[in-house]
Amino acid sequence: MAHARITRIDVSAALALPGVFLAWTGTDVLPHCEGLVGEFAVPGCNATTMPLLATGEVVYVGEPVAVVVAESRYAAEDAAELIEWDFEELPVVVSADAALAGGDVANSQLPDNIGITGGATYGDVELAFEQADQVVSGRYYTGRVSAAPMETRGVIASYEWASGQLRVWSGSQMPHFVRYCLTAYLGFPEQCVEVIAPDTGGGFGQKAHVYVEEMLLPLLSRELDRPVKWVEDRRENLMAGTHAHEQYVDIAYALDDTGRITAVRTDALGDGGAYHAPPWSMAVEPWCAVVMTPTGIYDVPAAEYSYTAVATNKTPIGAYRGVGYMAGTLARECLADDAARALGMSPFDFRRSNVVREFPWTNPQNIVYDEGSWLETIDALEEMVDYTAFLQRQAELRLQGRYLGLGLSCFVESSGESTATSKEHGLGDVYHDTATVRMDPNGTATVTVGLTAQGQGLATTMGQMAADTLGIRVEDITVRMATSTSQAYGSGTVGSRGAVIASGAVARAGGIIREKVRAVAAHMLEASENDIELADGTASVAGAPDAKVAIADVAAAIYFDMTAWPEGFDPTLEATLAYDTARPMFSNGGHAMIVELDPDTGFVRFEKVFSVEDCGTVINPNVVEGQIRGGVVQGIGAAVFEELSYDASGQLLSTTFLDYGLPTMDVAPPFEIRHLETPSAHTASGVKGMGESGLIAAPAAVLNAVNDALTPFGAVLRELPLTPEKVFSAMNGSSAGEAS
CATH class of the missing domain: 3.30.365.10 (Aldehyde oxidase/xanthine dehydrogenase, molybdopterin binding domain)
Structure with a gap:
């Protein structure tokens, strides 16, 4: 049922099945967490709270209402089939136009179905349309789709009572955000939480959200004192992983007699599904459609836009590429x-x-x-x-x-999603990433970045950036991606920011190491530091091709030979620095x-x-x-x-x-x-x-x-x-x- 009031859920039969360790409903979870708050920091946004398990009301097909933990997936699925429930059906809203018109309510948290609405005008748009020689207009619809990553979502949680340490493996594009949410929503001490994001088979934005499963599994692991794993199948991914892109965009151009666009009006209506999907909210579609680049590549002097996202009884809309x-x-x-x-x-x-x-x-x-x-x-x-x-x-x-x-x-x-981009569009989001670069005694280097890999070639590009900065071969670079307890911090692999932000952090941190290598090489070659060039694994003196030393030898000297150091030299060959575009x-x-x-x-x-x-x-x-x-x-x-x-x-x-x-x-x-x-x-x-x-x-x-x-x-x-x-x-x- 897409919309119903829960009148009864009974898990006793599921608990009685051999091999079942636990069965919870929303009332069992509620004392630990009321739910995940979804909102967007602009006027006109009405927040929603997505429960980890539905309690009084279900608002879309695919919303979790109970969880079963058993010794195998097969036993867990068999037990889930034994859960008994009674629902009282409520009116269903499946059309964005119907939601906007009012009447039936898709989610009682949004009595007018409005998740977010707003708009702005720049320049004299009304005059431009009054004086236009021609007006062209149209209404365009982008259908509802799934990111359909090759690898579906999955989470493993392991809690250790003795140390209080929680380790979570998640195919997330934002492991540091998941770690923050585990503290903010569940109260796990942040210093005791590690979120590990292994190489992931595709994300495309669908995995740039925090999901209820990432919050549920740590609670289950703590309750049972054993590791717990959840991996969705394709049907579950299509049904309950965030959907994307569905909206209507009405647009009009005012044209003069030469065919120049003198003004543009745009209105976007997004079908946001049942909840805001944190952290991005229903704004990911209609707000981005009209606010981020209202004129596109065109030299248009005046622009007016409005946007609305409405709640329907469908799976929540989330981020997806573009x-x-x-x-x-x-x-x-x-x-x-x-x-x-x-x-x-x-x-x-x-x-x-x-x-x-x-x-x-x-x-x-x-x-x-x-x-x-x-x-x-x-x-x-x-x-x-x-x-x-x-x-x-x-x-x-x-x-x-x-x-x-x-x-x-x-x-x-x-x-290159950044704080500067956020500020330009009236938001308060702060983005930055750090990178750690360490050179070893043999002249090789390890680079740790705060991003996750979903097939974008980040290890290759970050290795190239570090190699260019340090003057060594890319084959001599090892690139490590994020865990939330590594030296590097990341705001997430989102918004085409990987090469921009992470490479900036790598270049800054690598620059510290480069300058130390140049200083010691200059001392060893009895040359000016300003004349030292690093390339192809060699430190050489500009204009004197025979005056050179292997970077590996310089690194070894920094670790083991104080006589090679200039006066007052700090031999630390590891640096961590942050980067965000200005x-x-x-x-x-x-x-x-x-x-x-x-x-x-x-x-x-x-x-x-x-x-x-x-x-x-x-x-x-x-x-x-x-x-x-x-x-x-x-x-x-x-x-x-x-x-x-x-x-x-x-x-x-x-x-x-x-x-x-x-x-x-x-x-x-x-x-x-x-x-x-x-x-x-x-x-x-x-x-x-x-x-x-x-x-x-x-x-x-x-x-x-x-x-x-x-x-x-x-x-x-x-x-x-x-x-x-x-x-x-x-x-x-x-x-x-x-x-x-």
Whole structure:
């Protein structure tokens, strides 16, 4: 039941089953913790408290109501089947529009169903629309999806009574936050808690939340005085792991007689599910969609936005790669193509006529963009596509009954989540990470960062950064990721911040070691410290190639030979330093896609993807291109294949990979990727974040390509996913294919 009042739960039969050690309901857990508070630090947010186990009310299918601990998963599942319960059904709210309209209440904690609402105006938007020569508008919908990580969520907890030590293993992107919550909510002394995040098979934001299981298992372990393990299966992940991306975005451009955008209005309505999912809340979609980059890459003088997230009787919405940015970019970029068609312009020319050309540039919110390659991205994509040749081939194939479409999508994202970014958008969040760099007597080094690894290549890029800083081979670097008791602290592997923040901390800490090595090498070579260069495992004197010493020998001297030290030298070859960017920074890029529609089936075939990425200095091109390919294919999935579908009673219908379609290699198209490099003036080596760019912009490129292919049919689609039924209906004149 998606919404019901709990009138009785009886676990006695479960407890009587052989092999069962414990069975708890919400009343057993409540004395330990009232629940996890979800809120967002802006006016208009109404907090919710998510119980570890539901007590009086259940508000979505998949909400935990009881927990059983047994000697095996099989025994635990058998026992769970024996729990008896009675529920009194309550009205179910499954539509964001219905929730917004009032009436039935999805969660009694939010009597008007409003989780968060707000808005702002910058510049004279009303005058711009009154004086506009033309107004284009549309309503876009991004469907509800799952991050669907290869590895589902899992937790192990082990409490030792003698020492009071708690160790928790969790596939979390934020182990330090989980540790903090164990103290804040459950009262475990923080110095006695260790949270270990092993290498994890995918996170994408779904694992950047604190979940009730991470709080429950420590309580169970303490109660039973033995380790307790929980690993969800795929059905549980699709049903109870946070969902993502579902929202409606209404957008309008005011255009002058030259096709310039003079103002933009945007309103986002997010379906937040039953609770705020801490720590990010329902704001992850509608707030991010309209607040983070309201004008995109366009030089628009006035902007107005509003946002609302409502509660429904669905699984809570959480973070997923490109939070909010995906829907906001979809609306802006798809409306740009609509405007280009209305004006008889090419999608490249419309964007060129509106793109920001000179930096630094200040947007209507008074946020400064210091650098970017926004125009260069448009030009590069047009060249890569060979637009003139494409138009000719498109026209020829239409005569044969084949329908090609080209879709373009350009983006700018606030990358490297930082305190500066938070401050620019009126928030009070503080982000920083530390890194520890230690050089050993043999000249090798160990680097510890506060981030976790979910397949982003962090060990490779952090190793490269340390090797460049210390002047030794990357093979001589060992990189260790976070546990909450390691020397390094991390604010989480989120927001495209890994390479930016962690590499900054590594460079700062490594810089301390580098300068000590240079000082001792200068003393050993009887040279000025300013003339010492470190590279390829050697310390050498500039201009004197024969004056050199192995860095390994310098390290050994620091550990074992005081005669090699300059006066007053401190031989500590270990440093821990923090890093946070002084200013927000922005990555940019774009994607173009060529698709072909099958008029007999409505299927979308992807012919090729063209991607341009500017993430500042590229540390490792293979890692960057792997992130682009993976993110774009995820975007293709969100645009065409993936949909978490509910029926009118709030039952999730997509609970297996037979029902929930993921993109697979047989639909992944060939890629052509081009790198632009506009280094940031505010980060180590000029790097910027880029992990989310593929999913941010790819769905808009897909939708634009499909609508371009639909041009002969006079149809425009604005809702994701672009199922075969929708595309087929659009190609055959059905109302299902008309504009939303």
